[in-house]
Amino acid sequence: MQPKNNAYGARRDFGHGDDFTDMEVSRALRNHGSLYEGLATDVTPTSMHFLLCHFDIPVVDVGQYRLSIHGRIRRPVQLSIDEILKMPEQSYAVTLECSGNGRKNFHPRPKSQPWNDTAVASAEWTGCPLGPLLEKLGVEIDASEILFTGLDQGVEVDEVIKYERSLPIDEALRNGVLLAYAMNGQPLTPPHGYPLRLIVPHWYGMASVKWLRSIEVLDREFHGYYMDKAYRNKSSEDEPGAPITLQKVRSLIIPPGVRYRHDGRRLLKSGPVTLQGKAWAGRQSILRVEISLDRGRSWKDAKLRKSSSEFSWTSWTFPWNAERGRYEILSRATAADGSVQPTSATWNYLGMENNSVQSLSVIVE
């Protein structure tokens, strides 16, 4: 294995044209990653949580705001935020990851938000559990999907569309799915979905619809742009491909030492150091994280520490007596179902689910 990119996906030959487009850079300026140092805490501060918004951030007058729950349900309702705040409440950390995380490490590079590896974070979310609420309102026997629609809208291709996604009924009623109104103990920020968003643990982030406007219980399959066109793992534009669902097994390293500003390499003083990082695998628990200090020729097990939340990432540590030299450090996670991070994930047209092993360039002096 010969990783071409360092921790930041930044090649050594920085400064040469790498052919990123203006559209990609414009998206990177609106959205942002969690920063690798954001992996250092079990719960990510709101200010360091990655962010992806499809359209303009909606401005919501919370006094006027109502969440509509309707469709194949016996008691449809229009709920104000005050009414939702009075309902039973739960709080826990949830690891969210964008399904395009790692996109810019694919060759050739699919053109969209050019994520390196940092579109992942774990905040503590507070809200009303969705399943018990829907059961109380009386889901009809023929319900098969739940459609979640956001207040955000814009022109995708040539049409004004809203952001909307559906979940199979069993997934939507599952323990852990929240109507969240708080993030790390504070009301949601505008970019994170104020005043109300969905949180769907273990799924890639596109399922956790922000600025939630309505919940519709359907007796049929929902078709929309963000179900049928985007968020698919497909080999070409025309192929339908497979829908993106649960997060794949993955791990990341918190960069030790200090950063070379121009290319993201790390400079570290020789001596004992504890490498640290995070690992996650959707609904699977993490069985093992292995570290390689020699570009993947040999691997040793890291020590694991589970999160107190069943929906949040596993921390790992690895003691290292760093001697002077140059290193490419890799971490590789294995999930309970036996799935392992690949050296190089399979390329796909939209650049989805790139859970390849990360490589971190470290110079020890």
Add this chain to the structure above:
Amino acid sequence: MQPKNNAYGARRDFGHGDDFTDMEVSRALRNHGSLYEGLATDVTPTSMHFLLCHFDIPVVDVGQYRLSIHGRIRRPVQLSIDEILKMPEQSYAVTLECSGNGRKNFHPRPKSQPWNDTAVASAEWTGCPLGPLLEKLGVEIDASEILFTGLDQGVEVDEVIKYERSLPIDEALRNGVLLAYAMNGQPLTPPHGYPLRLIVPHWYGMASVKWLRSIEVLDREFHGYYMDKAYRNKSSEDEPGAPITLQKVRSLIIPPGVRYRHDGRRLLKSGPVTLQGKAWAGRQSILRVEISLDRGRSWKDAKLRKSSSEFSWTSWTFPWNAERGRYEILSRATAADGSVQPTSATWNYLGMENNSVQSLSVIVE
């Protein structure tokens, strides 16, 4: 005048190689702009305030934290946050702008953080006024500059350096300069300088040193990387150039309607609409903002509304009866000293101070 770029700096021929480098994209993923819709409010929410960090974000144990004030001062001190919180306090909105704002609109494009136009925002900052504090501690008669050093460090070129910048003594003692510990009524977030940062109104953002570690009163000129090499307006790598200081005159338009996701154009329904935006000019007040609906052939005055803070931007409005068609809308500000936004600012090696007139592509249907 024929603007080549639309509101987002996104060319119409998006999708073609625009030659952005991996280094530029890596920076764009760590930093982020304020989003054009963030201009809609007089005070920018923290979550929508632009962000530029040179190095890793320092992790600060606030119990251990001390601000050292020393050098040519009669009573040097080490202050805890609790001690700073007990001092006289002021709060006001301050417009901060990165001196590289607009960098990616220069041709050829200087390689660094590839800002479009969105590295500007106005948050409300709370803290202890610096001037009275230093006067109380007894600035020596030979003091000429104040050096501000942050806790952030990393490798710039081949050397581990700290972020540090100096201000002439008169600028540092000026009304408005704050040791800020709160942003929009909350403790600073880690990326915005927790637990303490400098706020220097009217100057470009590089003067407002974050994660403040020490303040040293000097009887000499300070030379450092971020004074002598970076943050200069120069025509080549070797030329010393002029230091970057106060913000230049500039205006931006809040995009009306909805956004074309792929290229940032706006789609608007025909009928009456009020165009809105912001303008600022460092220490100068805004005298005039003119709007052109025809690519700069004709201009009409917008209506101005000053901020309640003398350190914050001026809002403008412009009523428009939008008829079907395609428009390139421009805004152009004039400051009290007569300086006007140029159609095309003078190119410089580091891509600084690009206050060119913005152009917004709007389709009215």
